[in-house]
Amino acid sequence: MPPVAATVCNTLSSPENGKEVCAVKKVQQDTPKSEDVLPEMTRCYKTLLKSLGEDPEREGLLKTPERASKALMFFTKGYTESVQEILNEAIFTEDHDEMVLVKDIEMFSMCEHHMVPFYGKVSIAYLPQGKILGLSKLARIVEIFSRRLQVQERMTKQIAQAVYDAVNPAGVAVFIEGVHMCMVMRGVQKINSKTVTATTLGAFKEDNKLRKEFFHLVQN
Numbered sequence: 210m211p212p213v214a215a216t217v218c219n220t221l222s223s224p225e226n227g228k229e230v231c232a233v234k235k236v237q238q239d240t241p242k243s244e245d246v247l248p249e250m251t252r253c254y255k256t257l258l259k260s261l262g263e264d265p266e267r268e269g270l271l272k273t274p275e276r277a278s279k280a281l282m283f284f285t286k287g288y289t290e291s292v293q294e295i296l297n298e299a300i301f302t303e304d305h306d307e308m309v310l311v312k313d314i315e316m317f318s319m320c321e322h323h324m325v326p327f328y329g330k331v332s333i334a335y336l337p338q339g340k341i342l343g344l345s346k347l348a349r350i351v352e353i354f355s356r357r358l359q360v361q362e363r364m365t366k367q368i369a370q371a372v373y374d375a376v377n378p379a380g381v382a383v384f385i386e387g388v389h390m391c392m393v394m395r396g397v398q399k400i401n402s403k404t405v406t407a408t409t410l411g412a413f414k415e416d417n418k419l420r421k422e423f424f425h426l427v428q429n
Contacts, residue, residue: 284356288357292353302339306337310333316351317356320389327390331351332427334413335373340376341376369382370410380412381410382410383409389402
């Protein structure tokens with residue numbers, strides 16, 4: 210799975226090399242079907258339980274390897290989804306050129322460094338140029354990129370680039386505030402820490418006044 214994520218990231222961060230549809234083909238080609246990988250994942254979880262000193266045959270753990278495998282596949286289901294598919298018939302012609310902002314979209318993801326969860330909220334704004342997205346599709350874009358092994362910095366850029374590629378707006382801005390369990394449960398164990406990332410494209414990057422307006426609306 211990680212090579213697939215790398216391919217998607219490279220494509221999205223370099224629009225001149227191809228749009229999301231190219232990454233979609235790669236994902237569909239390389240991502241194994243759940244019925245093919247579930248038995249091997251189940252065996253791996255069983256081995257992991259043994260390595261921890263547990264008995265995977267005891268009643269409470271008997272079905273755990275399979276349940277854990279299915280849960281992990283759900284947490285990373287974004288590898289099997291594409292922006293092109295979820296935006297089908299949800300791009301509309303509209304004469305609107307003012308900011309469209311959807312705030313506080315809930316996000317759940319998995320840190321690729323420790324494979325523990327991080328979660329938070331995503332806010333997305335864009336300036337239409339004749340085309341708008343169905344509002345729920347912004348949340349779906351977040352879901353696609355968050356349901357992969359991620360780092361928050363890359364995910365912020367991927368979401369912004371996906372919106373930019375979808376409707377070619379004058380600008381896009383994405384703001385994410387996340388809580389990382391790798392900082393809460395292990396290491397420094399700072400339970401109140403939050404990580405904030407932002408990406409601005411087009412007019413939001415070039416116009417300081419517009420960028421300040423976005424951050425004001427998001428943070429208030």
